[in-house]
Amino acid sequence: ACVRACTGTCPRVCENPYKASAARQACTMANTIKYLEFPFFGGGWLPSYSQEEAQHIDEELFSEYSFSVDQLMELAGQSCAIAVAKGYPLQSLLKSTPRVLVVCGPGNNGGDGLVCARHLKLFGYDPTVLYPKRPNKQLFHNLTTQCEKMEIAFLSKMPETAVPTCWKTSTITPVSKQSSAACLNDFRPVALTAMVMKCFEKLVLSHLKATLPPSPRMPFLLFHSALTHLDNRNTYVHMLCVPLHGSNIIIKFAHDTTVIRHISDDDETAYREELQHLATWCSSNNLSLSTEKTKELIVDYRKSKGCTHSPVHINGTEVERVSSFKFLGVHISEDLPWTLNTSGQEGIPASLFPEETKEGPSAEEIDEVYNLVVDAIFGFSFKGAVREPFGDILSVLKKVTVPIASVDIPSGWDVEKGSSDGIQPDMLISLTAPKQAAAHFVGRYHYLGGRFVPPALEKKYKLGLPQYPGTDCVCQLN
Numbered sequence: 473a474c475v476r477a478c479t480g481t482c483p484r485v486c487e488n489p490y491k492a493s494a495a496r497q498a499c500t501m502a503n504t505i506k507y508l509e510f511p512f513f514g515g516g517w518l519p520s521y522s523q524e525e526a527q528h529i530d531e532e533l534f535s536e537y538s539f540s541v542d543q544l545m546e547l548a549g550q551s552c553a554i555a556v557a558k559g560y561p562l563q564s565l566l567k568s569t570p571r572v573l574v575v576c577g578p579g580n581n582g583g584d585g586l587v588c589a590r591h592l593k594l595f596g597y598d599p600t601v602l603y604p605k606r607p608n609k610q611l612f613h614n615l616t617t618q619c620e621k622m623e624i625a626f627l628s629k630m631p632e633t634a635v636p637t638c639w640k641t642s643t644i645t646p647v648s649k650q651s652s653a654a655c656l657n658d659f660r661p662v663a664l665t666a667m668v669m670k671c672f673e674k675l676v677l678s679h680l681k682a683t684l685p686p687s688p689r690m691p692f693l694l695f696h697s698a699l700t701h702l703d704n705r706n707t708y709v710h711m712l713c714v715p716l717h718g719s720n721i722i723i724k725f726a727h728d729t730t731v732i733r734h735i736s737d738d739d740e741t742a743y744r745e746e747l748q749h750l751a752t753w754c755s756s757n758n759l760s761l762s763t764e765k766t767k768e769l770i771v772d773y774r775k776s777k778g779c780t781h782s783p784v785h786i787n788g789t790e791v792e793r794v795s796s797f798k799f800l801g802v803h804i805s806e807d808l809p810w811t812l813n814t815s816g817q818e819g820i821p822a823s824l825f826p827e828e829t830k831e832g833p834s835a836e837e838i839d840e841v842y843n844l845v846v847d848a849i850f851g852f853s854f855k856g857a858v859r860e861p862f863g864d865i866l867s868v869l870k871k872v873t874v875p876i877a878s879v880d881i882p883s884g885w886d887v888e889k890g891s892s893d894g895i896q897p898d899m900l901i902s903l904t905a906p907k908q909a910a911a912h913f914v915g916r917y918h919y920l921g922g923r924f925v926p927p928a929l930e931k932k933y934k935l936g937l938p939q940y941p942g943t944d945c946v947c948q949l950n
């Protein structure tokens with residue numbers, strides 16, 4: 473391996489007088505500073521930083537130097553895209569389309585990932601962003617919009633990758649029911665669906681019929697009850713998912729619309745925005761939303777529910793909360809009793825939703841579809857055991873065989889100690905300065921990015937940064 477680490481006084485530091493004096497001064501500042509060897513560009517030793525030091529430097533950039541997060545994130549994310557383009561040039565990719573999966577976490581590391589995706593798109597790659605937990609902050613809304621405007625696809629979980637949006641979109645044309653139509657009710661809405669979708673629906677139906685297990689699980693049941701409709705001549709099914717927030721699911725079936733949202737941390741903003749968006753969309757398209765007929769059901773299994781759920785309003789009218797309703801022919805109750813729809817089955821099997829609730833594609837799907845994965849899940853603020861949904865995602869990333877390029881820190885690694893059984897990226901792009909975990913990186917490419925450190929700050933923290941070549945904003949360290 474080209475990168476090694478040593479702690480405290482390192483004999484090889486003496487080979488470089490500048491580094492030796494920097495090392496001595498740095499050691500008086502923090503006993504924990506460790507040095508990484510970087511053989512590129514003449515070689516030398518580079519300090520690496522603990523979690524706390526990285527956070528101090530970061531804070532000082534914002535407070536003392538008045539940088540905004542957007543500014544630094546743009547430079548950080550752009551340098552990640554440049555490093556990826558250097559390590560994996562378009563012409564070297566093995567798949568016919570230059571697809572890259574960018575997995576973004578809930579913090580600023582995820583923001584770097586969004587910026588990286590946008591620049592990769594400008595460089596000619598075809599990025600798809602997996603963004604399962606989106607923070608409700610303007611910065612991240614903006615970054616997401618920028619990506620969406622550049623036609624970068626977003627995944628929140630696997631089903632949305634299976635059917636392209638254009639197939640799922642129907643044009644609803646009002647056809648007059650009588651010769652002198654006077655009001656909206658005199659029109660019948662006729663939905664025109666893409667022909668390819670109609671064929672697809674038939675294929676899905678026959679596939680589902682062939683593969684349905686003897687005791688169907690809930691999601692299969694929902695789809696099955698919708699798709700049996702296709703058995704009748706001259707009929708078809710619409711399941712239209714056009715979420716405003718990628719993590720909302722909207723199911724349209726005939727003239728019924730259902731909005732589904734998984735709520736975490738009591739944050740209902742995206743759900744409420746979706747309803748507002750739906751009401752506005754209906755009104756601007758001359759469709760009337762019948763609030764009286766709209767019902768809301770909340771499934772809440774938390775032990776201590778703490779707060780009561782405040783009602784939602786559509787066009788100023790409160791939506792009635794019910795404890796059960798019939799959805800696509802299936803009775804759903806807030807306590808999800810299995811027996812409502814089946815006989816002879818006691819309770820809900822523990823493995824009811826094993827595959828269906830998993831976030832993101834499987835390792836096989838990633839290997840098949842993407843050339844590489846950009847890991848922007850966690851950076852220097854990661855602490856403790858990985859919480860879901862990221863535990864499942866990291867387990868998948870451990871199994872992929874396509875290269876992984878990690879932004880700042882391989883996600884899931886302890887920022888200082890690394891992780892022997894974590895993901896093993898092929899590329900690491902350290903931002904500002906390498907963190908101590910970089911000593912355990914054994915992949916092919918280690919880049920330094922984020923060329924925004926003012927010289928005074930570099931001096932204060934004894935960063936001893938290497939000379940970036942010319943005007944480049946990344947520097948290869950191994």
Ligand SMILES: NC(=O)C1=CN([C@@H]2O[C@H](COP(=O)(O)OP(=O)(O)OC[C@H]3O[C@@H](n4cnc5c(N)ncnc54)[C@H](OP(=O)(O)O)[C@@H]3O)[C@@H](O)[C@H]2O)[C@H](O)CC1
Nearest residue numbers: 544545578579580581850851852853855857858859880904
């Ligand atoms: N100066 C620079 O070099 C710059 C670097 N940037 C990038 O920013 C990250 C650091 O960003 P930060 O937002 O501080 O933190 P992270 O992105 O690392 O992660 C915070 C989120 O992660 C969640 N978290 C933490 N631990 C866990 C865990 N064990 N399981 C699940 N989730 C976890 C945390 O959730 P909370 O619930 O604790 O809030 C946060 O949501 C740096 O590495 C660079 O990539 C900037 O772009 C610009 C300047």
Ligand SMILES: [K+]
Nearest residue numbers: 847850879881
């Ligand atoms: K990362």
